[in-house]
Amino acid sequence: MSLMDSLAAGFALVGNIEAFFMLFVGLVVGVVAGAIPGLSATMAVALTLPFTFAMTPINAILLLLGVYKGGIFGGSIPAILIKTPGTPASSATILDGHPMAERGEAGRALGMALYASCTADAVSNLALILFAGWLASFALNFGPPEFFALILFSLTIIAGVSGESLLRGALSALAGLLLATVGLDLVYGTNRFTFGSPNMMGGLNFIAVLIGLFAIPEIIAMAWNPVAHLGKTRALGKSRCSWADYAKSFKSIIRGSMIGVFLGSIPGIGAAPAAFLSYSEARRTSKNQANFGKGEIEGVAASEAGNNGVAGATLIPLLALGVPGDVITAIIIGAFMVHGLQPGPMMFVLNVDIIYGLFIGLIVSSVFLLFVGSLAIRGFRFVADVPKRILMPGVLVLCIYGVFAVNNNIFDVGVMFAMGWVGYIMMRNRIPAAPFLIAFILGPLLEDNFRQAMLMSGSDPIILFRGPITWFFWALTLLTVFAITRSTLRKKVPLS
Amino acid sequence: MGLGVSTFGASLTMTQKSLHLRLGIAVSLGALFLILHAIPNYVYAPSNVRNIILSPLFWPYVVAGLTAIIGLSLLFTAFRPGEDVPFENEDVVHSDGITPWLRLAGLGAIMLVTMFALPRVGMVWTTMLVFVACAFMFRTRHPIAAVVCAVVVPLLLYAFFAHVAGVAIPQGDFVRLP
Numbered sequence: 001m002s003l004m005d006s007l008a009a010g011f012a013l014v015g016n017i018e019a020f021f022m023l024f025v026g027l028v029v030g031v032v033a034g035a036i037p038g039l040s041a042t043m044a045v046a047l048t049l050p051f052t053f054a055m056t057p058i059n060a061i062l063l064l065l066g067v068y069k070g071g072i073f074g075g076s077i078p079a080i081l082i083k084t085p086g087t088p089a090s091s092a093t094i095l096d097g098h099p100m101a102e103r104g105e106a107g108r109a110l111g112m113a114l115y116a117s118c119t120a121d122a123v124s125n126l127a128l129i130l131f132a133g134w135l136a137s138f139a140l141n142f143g144p145p146e147f148f149a150l151i152l153f154s155l156t157i158i159a160g161v162s163g164e165s166l167l168r169g170a171l172s173a174l175a176g177l178l179l180a181t182v183g184l185d186l187v188y189g190t191n192r193f194t195f196g197s198p199n200m201m202g203g204l205n206f207i208a209v210l211i212g213l214f215a216i217p218e219i220i221a222m223a224w225n226p227v228a229h230l231g232k233t234r235a236l237g238k239s240r241c242s243w244a245d246y247a248k249s250f251k252s253i254i255r256g257s258m259i260g261v262f263l264g265s266i267p268g269i270g271a272a273p274a275a276f277l278s279y280s281e282a283r284r285t286s287k288n289q290a291n292f293g294k295g296e297i298e299g300v301a302a303s304e305a306g307n308n309g310v311a312g313a314t315l316i317p318l319l320a321l322g323v324p325g326d327v328i329t330a331i332i333i334g335a336f337m338v339h340g341l342q343p344g345p346m347m348f349v350l351n352v353d354i355i356y357g358l359f360i361g362l363i364v365s366s367v368f369l370l371f372v373g374s375l376a377i378r379g380f381r382f383v384a385d386v387p388k389r390i391l392m393p394g395v396l397v398l399c400i401y402g403v404f405a406v407n408n409n410i411f412d413v414g415v416m417f418a419m420g421w422v423g424y425i426m427m428r429n430r431i432p433a434a435p436f437l438i439a440f441i442l443g444p445l446l447e448d449n450f451r452q453a454m455l456m457s458g459s460d461p462i463i464l465f466r467g468p469i470t471w472f473f474w475a476l477t478l479l480t481v482f483a484i485t486r487s488t489l490r491k492k493v494p495l496s
Numbered sequence: 497m498g499l500g501v502s503t504f505g506a507s508l509t510m511t512q513k514s515l516h517l518r519l520g521i522a523v524s525l526g527a528l529f530l531i532l533h534a535i536p537n538y539v540y541a542p543s544n545v546r547n548i549i550l551s552p553l554f555w556p557y558v559v560a561g562l563t564a565i566i567g568l569s570l571l572f573t574a575f576r577p578g579e580d581v582p583f584e585n586e587d588v589v590h591s592d593g594i595t596p597w598l599r600l601a602g603l604g605a606i607m608l609v610t611m612f613a614l615p616r617v618g619m620v621w622t623t624m625l626v627f628v629a630c631a632f633m634f635r636t637r638h639p640i641a642a643v644v645c646a647v648v649v650p651l652l653l654y655a656f657f658a659h660v661a662g663v664a665i666p667q668g669d670f671v672r673l674p
Binding site: 051168181190193219389394396397421429431459 | 552563
């Protein structure tokens, strides 16, 4: 199929009001959820997922991508106005955004955050369109040994989402790998940890585990301390972001977008490091270096460009290789699977209309984000006033409905509650939940490809090193492990 | 080395080493349990599988072995000489004494009752009660709004999932909705 044919197929799929409406709704939901501290973009994507079951795959994925992109921008609003990042990616925005809000320039800071976000989003989408297809055509040559090496390398992304301790991140990942073994064995069909229950034979439901890990612990945390969320909201002020402000920061925005694209396309790095790197580069090269940290608008632009530049780029490994770039794309992989799609190189052959439909939708999302974002900035006062102690019970009810709807099975609701307590215990013990989820998704793929490779070779492990592609991924894995070990040792707190 | 989770009201601080000691012991014991009891008893392999690599037992044993290594590494970092770092913003001991623990227990009880009530009372009515119970347990400052939301939110969700998404929402044995 030629490029024009693929584009036409994509247009045929998304060229209707419903698809764009879903994208728009997704952005609104994402911006609102991102703007409420405690309701992260991750939780918003997870909670939206059950609402997509009745939709066509393209509408469902567009809705979720809208939530993702809206959530990343929405996080900057509370970061600037109440010094609480709505998402971890917005942490760098606080550095200059909140001082601006303190001196009555919140409207200007939020405007710059929006324009930088939209610009970076567009750059990131362009990178996705240019590179994903190329990478997928390369990955079409992969067999089970190559996929095993790739997924093993992808597991090193756990280091990127482990937070303050690599050991605790690894522990979380192993728990995820172990939980992924529950169910019938992939080759022989024998029971593994099913305890005789037919409900466990298909393995634990992905959405129940996901919502249990990311939404329920926040509700349990509210039971522990119902007043932890109370804070002080700053007014917008009268000043607005001008064209001159944008032009002055344009270089930092483009550089931040590039940094976001580069780091986002590497699985596991995520948006927060991209935002901080973009911020530090902007500070290093700026003429107003001394103002950084005291309310410099270029600082807001750089950090927002950095974190939004990641959003499209994390979809490159997802679409081309079937490997999640971060925890939100791990959830989106689950959404693809729920709708009968398997992200990866074969999707560029079998579902090229969906791929190009997504590309078109993503381009439009940058324009929609500009519109939704400007409304959200004005309406944040109402979002900030939503009482959390009513919102959280509502989230719990939504979780119950959403998880039940996956399989019409009350057992899944029980799994969600159990995983919620597991997630809360992990939270209290500072064990990150993201590695758990990523390993839970990648675990079966890793085992499946490993055993297929062993069946192909008559159990000869040499097949795992059979050609340049496997050598490449093994080398990347070793390099990553070496780099992680070295950087951990340099911190003088070995592996912790 | 302060291990401060189980005592109420005392001013104990959780440190990196105390956390790793606690986790290290739990994880090592968990790995031993997996290797010695859980995997041999709850993972079934056909008797004709000669090669361990292809056996359904292989992967769980690999994961359990790696877990044991992580457990030992946590213990190593807990006992290694060097400065210990207390965690910032740690909310281990609550100023309200035993009340937060009671709220946690209450939420656990709500979840248990929910599992029991969902098939019998129906999802809509159960979630209405769950909403009200949670809102009041979280000491909401808007009780009337909480009650209104407790009625409206489950009904809206029912309308969407039952009539738009076509999900067979449990109706219970008492009052059935259209």
